Structure formats: structure tokens, C-alpha cells
Amino acid sequence: MSASSSASAFRRSAKHVTKHVKACSNKLINKWKIFTGDRVIVTSGKDKGQIGQVTKVFRKENKLIVGGLNLVKKHVKPQPQPGEPNPPGQILSVEQPIHYSNVSLVDPNTGGRVRIQSSYLDDGTKVRVTKGRLSSQTFVPRPDQLLERKTPRGTGVGAKDTTEEFVRKVTYLGPR
Template sequence: MPAKKAANQPRKSMKIKKGDTVKVIAGTDKGAQGKVISVLREQQRVIVEGVNRVKKHTKVVDAGGRSGKSGGIITTEAPIHVSNVMLVEGDGVTRVGFRRDEVTKRRSDGSTYTAHRSVRVSRSTGEEI
């Protein structure tokens, strides 16, 4: 029997974010590109526009009024694991890394100080994403 995860375990940051264009590298939709609609951090999954489409059967419910009855078969995107997608950069795909940049920040009283900011970078080109 596998060990259970601790409830107060720190969350892993995901390298793919909402709005990124990704390419599917494994599964039935391999090769498809799309925009990330949402990120499910707890399950380590992403929902990509036009990828992993499934049909959902919804019950007919009488809502009343002008809306009438809603129901039937709805086609929607299902989540896929984040390891099955890669970030698109230019013509190809790239892995994502992080870099700590030193920045100057300003306090409310007008004084300045240096701090560090984490930015995503392309592993292939080294440019900021």
C-alpha cells in the first residue's frame, strides 16, 4: 500500500501557466497545439484549448422562464497531465527554467533597496518568457 502524502506538504510550482501556448508531446492528441485555459496545480494537470475533447451527457433540467430546457451532449476539454505538454517558443518547443534577477524596489518613503525576482526562461535560448 503506497504511503499517503502529508496534508501540509508544500505545493510544487508549475512551469506551465494560464495563457501559454503548448504542444502536446504524448497521448492521442500528440502534435496538437493550443492555449492553456486553466491550470490545476493540485492534480498537476492543465486544460488546453481544443485538446483532449470529451463528450459530456447533461441531464435535461427545466429552468423555467425564457431559458427553457438545457441538456444534451456537450463537447468540452478534459485535463491532461502537465508532463505531456511542452511550451511553444518560436517554431519549436522548449523546456522551462527559472532565473533569479536582482531588481531595485522602492519603499513608500522613497528609499530604494535591492531584491530578487524569479523569472521563467527558455532553456534552449536563455531568453525570458
């Protein structure tokens, strides 16, 4: 076997591996167990071990923003305003998203990082229960922010709505 044929075989196998890595990297998480308003601890990265509250969730990217953590300095160019000759530029601290796999929920009692298991109470309500080495087997309440709708429901009657009299009108009398 010549050197060129072995090199082409290597290229073909490397191409297969890179395709596989790209395909696996875009898998979205089906069932999220972390929501906006939860207290989480960062498990890896520069802010490892710090606790914060989730402020925003990006489900299509498998990422979330934790308030006050993963800050990056961003340089902003000067914005000239009329009447101001030379405005200064700024350096701002901006929160960057953290991948879902790099955070864990915090147990409300022990303060340690835990995993979550969903279970149902006797009355049928779904609850989140902590599990793991540092867990206290307690319920993690859903954040109050989830109870509010982001966009309020429309209660007014629109032009394309069916009138109530037309809905209540009897149109079928049954077989004769």
C-alpha cells in the same frame, strides 16, 4: 515450503507494492513552471503535437486545462421547462484536464517544445529562459493574466480596523 505459504508471501509483497504506488501517485509538484495563459504543446495522448493556451490550472491535482484540446463528448439529459412538452437532450464537447507531465511549454521563436530554467537578470528580476534541443535561449514572458489579482484588495475602512489617530499616538517615551 508449501503452496499456501508461498502464496501468502506473494500477497504480502504485492500489498507492499500497491501501497508504494498509491503513496507515490499523490506527490504534488512543488515549483510549477507552467501558468495560466502560457502556450503549451501536448506531448502525449490523443491530442499529441497540438498547441493550445492554458486556461485553468489545478495545482492540487497536478493537472491543467488547455483551451480546445482534450475534448470529451458529454451527454446532457433533456431539461423540461414549463410550457415545453418534450425538450431534446444535447451532446456537448467539454475540455478535460491534462496531467502536468503531458504538456511542455512552446518556445516563442522556434515553436518547438522546450523546458524552462529560471534565472535572474542583472537588476534582480526573475525570468524564465528556454532550454533544450529546440530552444532559442530566449526569455518566456510571464502571462499578463498573472499580474491581475483575482480578488481585489479591500481599500475601505472596516469596523475592526484600527484608526489612524490611534496608530500614530506615542505610547512609549523611552527610558527615564
